Amino acid sequence: MKKLRACLIKKSIAPKWAVFSVDLLISVFAILFAFALRFNFDFSGLAITDILRNVLLVLIINSALFHLFLTYQGIIRYSGFQEAYRSIAAIFYSFFILLIINSFLLLLRLEQITPITVLVVYFFIAAFTIYGYRLLIKFIYKKTDDTNKKLTQVIIYGAQENGSTLKKTIEQASNNEYSVVAFIDDDKSVIGKTIDGIKVYPFSQAKHVFLDWDIKTLFFAKIDFELEEKNKVIDFCIQNHIKVMNIPPMKDWIHGHLNLKQLREVKIEELLGRPPINLHNQHVIDHLRDKRILITGAAGSIGSELARQLAAVYPALLIICDQTESGLYQIEYEIQQQYKLGNALRVYLGDIKDEISIDNLFNKYKPQVVFHAAAYKHVPMMENHPSEAIRNNVLGTKVLANAAELYGVEKFLFVSTDKAINPTNVMGASKRIAEIYCQSFYNREISPVVNNRIIQMVGKPKRTKFITTRFGNVLGSNGSVIPRFKEQIANGGPVTVTHPDIIRYFMTIPEACSLVLEAMTMGNGGEIFLFDMGEPVKILDLAKKMIQLTGLIPGKDIELKFTGLRPGEKLFEELLNKEEEVIPTHNKKILIAKVIEYDFDTIDSNINFLIDLALKNEDVGVVKQMKKIVPE
Numbered sequence: 001m002k003k004l005r006a007c008l009i010k011k012s013i014a015p016k017w018a019v020f021s022v023d024l025l026i027s028v029f030a031i032l033f034a035f036a037l038r039f040n041f042d043f044s045g046l047a048i049t050d051i052l053r054n055v056l057l058v059l060i061i062n063s064a065l066f067h068l069f070l071t072y073q074g075i076i077r078y079s080g081f082q083e084a085y086r087s088i089a090a091i092f093y094s095f096f097i098l099l100i101i102n103s104f105l106l107l108l109r110l111e112q113i114t115p116i117t118v119l120v121v122y123f124f125i126a127a128f129t130i131y132g133y134r135l136l137i138k139f140i141y142k143k144t145d146d147t148n149k150k151l152t153q154v155i156i157y158g159a160q161e162n163g164s165t166l167k168k169t170i171e172q173a174s175n176n177e178y179s180v181v182a183f184i185d186d187d188k189s190v191i192g193k194t195i196d197g198i199k200v201y202p203f204s205q206a207k208h209v210f211l212d213w214d215i216k217t218l219f220f221a222k223i224d225f226e227l228e229e230k231n232k233v234i235d236f237c238i239q240n241h242i243k244v245m246n247i248p249p250m251k252d253w254i255h256g257h258l259n260l261k262q263l264r265e266v267k268i269e270e271l272l273g274r275p276p277i278n279l280h281n282q283h284v285i286d287h288l289r290d291k292r293i294l295i296t297g298a299a300g301s302i303g304s305e306l307a308r309q310l311a312a313v314y315p316a317l318l319i320i321c322d323q324t325e326s327g328l329y330q331i332e333y334e335i336q337q338q339y340k341l342g343n344a345l346r347v348y349l350g351d352i353k354d355e356i357s358i359d360n361l362f363n364k365y366k367p368q369v370v371f372h373a374a375a376y377k378h379v380p381m382m383e384n385h386p387s388e389a390i391r392n393n394v395l396g397t398k399v400l401a402n403a404a405e406l407y408g409v410e411k412f413l414f415v416s417t418d419k420a421i422n423p424t425n426v427m428g429a430s431k432r433i434a435e436i437y438c439q440s441f442y443n444r445e446i447s448p449v450v451n452n453r454i455i456q457m458v459g460k461p462k463r464t465k466f467i468t469t470r471f472g473n474v475l476g477s478n479g480s481v482i483p484r485f486k487e488q489i490a491n492g493g494p495v496t497v498t499h500p501d502i503i504r505y506f507m508t509i510p511e512a513c514s515l516v517l518e519a520m521t522m523g524n525g526g527e528i529f530l531f532d533m534g535e536p537v538k539i540l541d542l543a544k545k546m547i548q549l550t551g552l553i554p555g556k557d558i559e560l561k562f563t564g565l566r567p568g569e570k571l572f573e574e575l576l577n578k579e580e581e582v583i584p585t586h587n588k589k590i591l592i593a594k595v596i597e598y599d600f601d602t603i604d605s606n607i608n609f610l611i612d613l614a615l616k617n618e619d620v621g622v623v624k625q626m627k628k629i630v631p632e
Contacts, residue, residue, distance in 0.1 A: 020066055023087075023130055027062045027094070028055055030126035034118045058122075061097050065090040087131045095123035153213050155206075157184045157233060158222030164195050166221045181213045185222075186229075203233065210240060216551065217243045234549070243551030284517045285313050291410075292317040294367035296352055296400065297374030299327025302415055305513045306371050307331055311339040319365050321348040322374065352396035355403075362407040370404050371516065372397065373415045375431065380566045382427035386622045390614035393430035394437070394607060401441055405464045413520050414438050414468045416528070421470070422632050429626045435468050435528065436598050436629070437607055442466040442526045444600035467523030469516050470593070471507055471531045481539065485546050494559035495543045498566060503536040515590065522585060528593040529585075603629070 031054055070086060098119050154170070156163045163183055170178045183200040185191065190200045201209050209215070218237055220230075237244050293310055297303035298320035304327075307320050318341060322328045332347050339345075346365060350357040352374050375393050376382055382389040397414065404412045416435050419428030442465070481504075488495045507515075511531075519529040544554045552558050583592040606629050613621040 023066055024059060024062060026129045027058050027091075027126050030129065031055060031058045031118070031122050033125055034121035037121055057098070057101075058094070062090070062094050065093055087134070088127045091123060091127040091130060094126070095119055098122075152178050152217055153181045153215055154178045154217040154219055155182045155184055155209065155213075155215050156180055156219045156221050158220065163221035166219055167196060167198065178217070181215070182209050184209070184218075206233075206236065210242065215242060217245065220244065220246045238545065238548040241548070241551060241553060244549060284521050287521045288313050288315055288369065288517075290316050291368045292319070292366060293369045293371070294319045294321060294361070294365065295371045295373060296321045297372070297415075298322045298331055299324045300373060301509055302512055302516070303371075303373040304331045305509045306373060306516060307335060308338075309510075309513050309517060310371075311335045311341060311345070314339070314341070315344070317344055317346065317365065317367075319346045319348055319361070319367060321350055321352075321361065323349065323351045325349055352400055353391055355399050358399050358403050362403045362409075366407060367404075368410045369520065370400065370409050370412045371415070371520070372400055372413065373516075375415070377417070377427060379419070379425050379427045382430070383425060383566075386426045386619045386626070387614040387617045389426050389430045390433075390610055390622055390626075393427070394433050395611050395614070397434040398437055398607065398611075401438055401464075401466065405441075409464045411465045411467060411520055411523065412438070413516060413523070414466065415516060416468050416470045418470055423630060426623070426626070429630050432630050433607060433610070433626065435595075436603055438466040438468060439526055439528070439595065440598045440600040440603045443597060463525070465523060465525035467519055467525065468528040469519045469531075470528060471512055471515060481542070482546075485543055489547055489550060489552070489558060492558070494561040495547065495554075496561050496563050497540050497543055498563050500540050500562060502539045502565070504539060506537050507531065518590060522590070528595055530591040530593050531589065 032051070035051060035054070068090070099116070102116065102119065156166055163185075167180045170180055180198055183190075183195060183198055184203055184206055185200055186203050191202050193200050218233075220233075234244055236242075288310065293315050295303050295306050295310070295318070298307050299322040303320075303322065307318065308331075310318055318335075320328065320331060320335075328347055328349060332345065335341060335345055348361050348365075350361060352358060352372075374396060376385075376389055401412060414434065416431050417428065419425065420432035420435055421428075423429040423432050442463075446463070485495055515529070515531050519527075523529070540560070543560060547554045547558045554560055583594055585592060606625070610622065610625040610629065613625055
């Protein structure tokens with residue numbers, strides 16, 4: 001027994017010939033024991049040659065069947081359904097072949113080799129013993145592992161197909177790292193039942209289940225969660241310091257099989273304080289499918305997601321423009337791999353503030369719709385580089401807007417930010433000035449000279465419709481707070497928050513891009529579209545929740561550090577200034593800001609002076625002129 005235990009601890013794998021030999025010996029034992037039972041252990045009426053003939057027949061038939069069904073190939077300690085199926089199927093066919101031989105001999109009125117009752121008893125003994133000893137060894141290994149190391153006991157939320165699959169994956173592929181002790185589900189049809197011997201509990205009983213087993217990890221196997229339900233479960237786990245992991249959708253499994261490496265932590269994006277916005281975009285598809293579309297800033301967070309969503313529409317031509325060649329290459333590769341646009345996707349490496357480059361872009365591809373997402377957006381960086389902020393965010397927008405009207409673009413959508421409202425920083429003010437330029441540019445009276453140039457370019461008088469969208473912080477965008485918190489948590493802290501009371505509106509990248517596409521189809525020119533983003537989120541609470549989602553305790557396992565507001569940073573952001581009103585649209589989540597209108601000639605003169613100062617890198621003069629244009 002000590003040798004067996006030592007062998008098990010070493011986890012040596014039995015060779016195939018040994019498993020094959022044991023299975024054959026069990027088959028011989030089964031046929032002999034079946035004869036013994038049939039004749040009440042009285043062998044006086046049986047000839048030894050008859051018994052040996054049966055043993056030889058079983059050996060020949062089972063040797064062939066064990067080779068055919070590969071019953072010896074599985075690692076016994078990991079035996080599962082497939083091993084059970086192969087073993088029992090082999091014995092069943094052995095029984096069936098012996099039955100056919102027996103019936104054939106009866107038809108020929110020859111001597112019966114094996115009584116039918118013996119065959120039936122043989123089948124049950126052989127099938128039970130061959131698979132039973134596999135289960136026994138598996139059980140011994142599991143017990144041995146349990147004594148050698150402490151397993152992580154886990155609970156699976158979701159007792160349907162995904163939950164059952166996840167349990168099997170954990171048992172077979174985790175090297176006994178996890179032990180599933182319970183399922184939780186609120187589906188009344190499964191509560192109280194068992195899956196592979198594991199009981200299903202309602203969430204109302206979760207507290208005592210977690211405490212009884214000292215659970216530290218929960219796996220979400222349920223995909224179609226209501227936000228309120230998911231937040232309720234996660235809040236409970238956070239309060240009890242339980243780590244939560246997600247199972248990916250079945251379509252993302254590798255060749256239809258779940259791999260433990262695909263399990264991931266719950267993303268904070270999944271726990272917004274409001275239901276996610278799902279905008280109906282069929283009319284977007286109808287509106288954009290046959291258009292030539294240009295996206296600036298296509299390598300950025302918003303621009304790249306716009307490119308993905310528009311690629312799915314399969315437009316006549318999709319032009320992606322950015323000055324970052326590596327990011328542009330990456331999004332081109334991704335889109336071609338997923339959507340196979342071929343020549344319908346064009347890449348343009350260029351700087352939006354370079355008039356010659358932009359003129360060449362518009363002249364070459366003649367875009368009909370422009371999504372302008374290129375911008376410098378980092379507040380502290382722009383505080384230290386105000387001239388560069390104006391050159392990129394204001395001059396770049398002006399160059400693009402002028403080219404759009406000159407080349408007869410139908411619609412031009414400018415992606416703005418809530419930081420443009422009552423701006424306290426250079427970045428926000430630069431975006432507000434760009435907003436003012438687009439709106440006043442659209443509202444101006446076109447001179448006969450400009451009108452004639454447009455007619456020469458496009459063959460007829462045509463006004464471009466300029467539209468603006470404003471929204472708050474985008475979860476997971478490049479340089480945003482979420483990736484920074486994730487990195488700080490992964491490094492063991494501290495997690496830095498500028499101020500304990502700072503709050504922000506948040507939305508996901510797909511939501512932001514859905515808003516942009518919806519606004520493009522709704523806009524008739526001159527509008528600034530806003531988004532009902534629900535309640536703002538306290539950044540400190542966001543940081544704490546992200547720490548707790550990893551199973552750690554804020555202030556104990558991970559330090560929280562307040563660094564003070566950065567230059568130009570506000571405690572809270574607004575979506576309207578005090579002089580603006582809102583107009584509802586057919587979509588209750590989208591509003592139109594009734595903003596102050598400006599005289600174009602005055603604004604154009606002030607912006608040109610601002611740009612001249614920026615081109616000379618006169619930062620002090622740039623800030624003074626920005627305050628003049630945006631006194632709020």
